[in-house]
Amino acid sequence: MRELFQTSVSPILWGGATASGQYEGGYREGGRGMDTQDCRPYMPRTSNATTATRLLTGDAVRRAKEDTRDACYPFRKASDGYHHLEEDIGLLKELGLDIYRMSIGWSRLYPRGDEEEPNLAGIEYYTRVFQAVRSAGIRIFLTMNHYAVPLYLVEHYRGWTNRKTIDFYLRFAKTVFENWGDLIDYYLPFNEINAGYFSPYNGVGLIREGEEPYDESLVFQSLHHQFVASAKVIEMGRRMTNGKFGCMTACFCYYPYSCSPGDNLKTVREEQINQWFCSDVLVRGQYPSYMKRFFEERQISFAVTEEDRIALKKHTADFVSFSYYQSSVVSVEEKEKTAGNLVTATKNPYLKANEWGWQIDAVGLRISLNKVFDRYEKPVFIAENGYGSRDVLEEDGKIHDVYRIDYLKEHFRQIKEAQRDGVEVLGYAMWGIIDIVSAGSCEMEKRYGVIYVDADNCGNGTYRRIKKDSFEWYKNFVKHEKTRKGEEEYDR
Numbered sequence: 001m002r003e004l005f006q007t008s009v010s011p012i013l014w015g016g017a018t019a020s021g022q023y024e025g026g027y028r029e030g031g032r033g034m035d036t037q038d039c040r041p042y043m044p045r046t047s048n049a050t051t052a053t054r055l056l057t058g059d060a061v062r063r064a065k066e067d068t069r070d071a072c073y074p075f076r077k078a079s080d081g082y083h084h085l086e087e088d089i090g091l092l093k094e095l096g097l098d099i100y101r102m103s104i105g106w107s108r109l110y111p112r113g114d115e116e117e118p119n120l121a122g123i124e125y126y127t128r129v130f131q132a133v134r135s136a137g138i139r140i141f142l143t144m145n146h147y148a149v150p151l152y153l154v155e156h157y158r159g160w161t162n163r164k165t166i167d168f169y170l171r172f173a174k175t176v177f178e179n180w181g182d183l184i185d186y187y188l189p190f191n192e193i194n195a196g197y198f199s200p201y202n203g204v205g206l207i208r209e210g211e212e213p214y215d216e217s218l219v220f221q222s223l224h225h226q227f228v229a230s231a232k233v234i235e236m237g238r239r240m241t242n243g244k245f246g247c248m249t250a251c252f253c254y255y256p257y258s259c260s261p262g263d264n265l266k267t268v269r270e271e272q273i274n275q276w277f278c279s280d281v282l283v284r285g286q287y288p289s290y291m292k293r294f295f296e297e298r299q300i301s302f303a304v305t306e307e308d309r310i311a312l313k314k315h316t317a318d319f320v321s322f323s324y325y326q327s328s329v330v331s332v333e334e335k336e337k338t339a340g341n342l343v344t345a346t347k348n349p350y351l352k353a354n355e356w357g358w359q360i361d362a363v364g365l366r367i368s369l370n371k372v373f374d375r376y377e378k379p380v381f382i383a384e385n386g387y388g389s390r391d392v393l394e395e396d397g398k399i400h401d402v403y404r405i406d407y408l409k410e411h412f413r414q415i416k417e418a419q420r421d422g423v424e425v426l427g428y429a430m431w432g433i434i435d436i437v438s439a440g441s442c443e444m445e446k447r448y449g450v451i452y453v454d455a456d457n458c459g460n461g462t463y464r465r466i467k468k469d470s471f472e473w474y475k476n477f478v479k480h481e482k483t484r485k486g487e488e489e490y491d492r
Helices: 058-066 085-093 120-135 151-157 164-180 200-204 216-240 261-284 289-297 304-313 362-376 403-419 469-482
Strands: 011-018 100-101 137-143 186-189 244-251 254-256 319-324 326-328 337-339 344-346 380-385 426-431 451-453 465-467
Touching: 011 137, 011 469, 085 120, 085 469, 100 120, 100 426, 120 137, 137 380, 151 164, 164 216, 164 380, 200 216, 216 244, 216 261, 216 304, 244 261, 254 465, 261 289, 261 319, 261 326, 261 362, 304 403, 319 362, 362 380, 362 403, 403 426, 403 469
Parallel strands: 011 100, 011 426, 100 137, 137 186, 186 244, 244 319, 254 326, 319 380, 326 344, 380 426
Antiparallel strands: 337 344, 451 465
């Protein structure tokens, strides 16, 4: 009987992550087309909970198209990874990473999005990228679409509101599988797919005309089309590759503010809508029953075909992944607010926060891992986790980011505890392993990496790469994990 309850702890794939739109740059080079992220301007923060940077209107997008001052639009140059390929992959190799999570710029392969044939310069570029990563002995975890949608598709087809976009996306996916399917180990059809609900511009490329709220029927029609696209990509990918296919959400680990029934009920509903809904569809293969009342009460309607239902049921995810940065508190009463990953949240009096208001809660990661694994009983990959901070280049030419090392130590401890709880943890990708432009605030100074990029919010700087103190710490941690000495090395 005792053997039934013994748990085995499998090795974790330790890695790092970036996204093409936030890292790559080179948006006018190699035939690349403009995408939705290229239109997001840098705006100085007014508070740690500002949302203005991710709620773009049609007028803002039109101004962006006409504005050639790339410095005002940080994603256009990003971290200039396009011109630092060999150097950056060399640094990832030096770190000893098991796996690198990255994405492809859809508009670099299909500049408009609706072309019949891909851009050959884009093919050549990503071939160099994938071959360099594999030559470094690092596995590839590919996010096929990380927010950025070709702007032409948004302007001429209304983006993901249009069912035709599924076909355009499948053409893009087929190109990926045909060219690099033998080099990629893990796939995510979409990054943080639930962002389509709480951050529609980022998640589904939906643009508002004016300051009116988003039409929720259009939001959920767009999300549904992404669900169907995900299922059909998985179907295609299983025929063409040997890779594993997952789904990904932004995870918030909800807590009720108090033990009042109202706070607890609201917590359940917030968790269902914001966190579970999308993964329930993509892992269980059908719309969950709790969404029926939600749609009815908010008068939301959208088209779902029988063919859609069959595809969703047959082609579900092999593993579940999520991003985790902070937990969230829910209250029926108005409380002090703070920022989070593309959302605002109620401030938790028990937690510390970074300068941007993101509340630090390592135990919340353990809780989330348990909840996700209990719900789906499939391997879990932590696709994003990290600490955003204002790193300072000191007079000695170094960045002494002990706060990031402490953050990683505490979160890694909780990952290990989750493993002992019985959670099958497949891997961990530190966000963003190289400093990148923040998707939440459109700025460089909120840095996450163990590799510093010498650039400011307006694109000024040498873009020189500098190893932070956390670089050496993470390198040593991964090394010890590979030699199975990691347990006693947390504090070194």
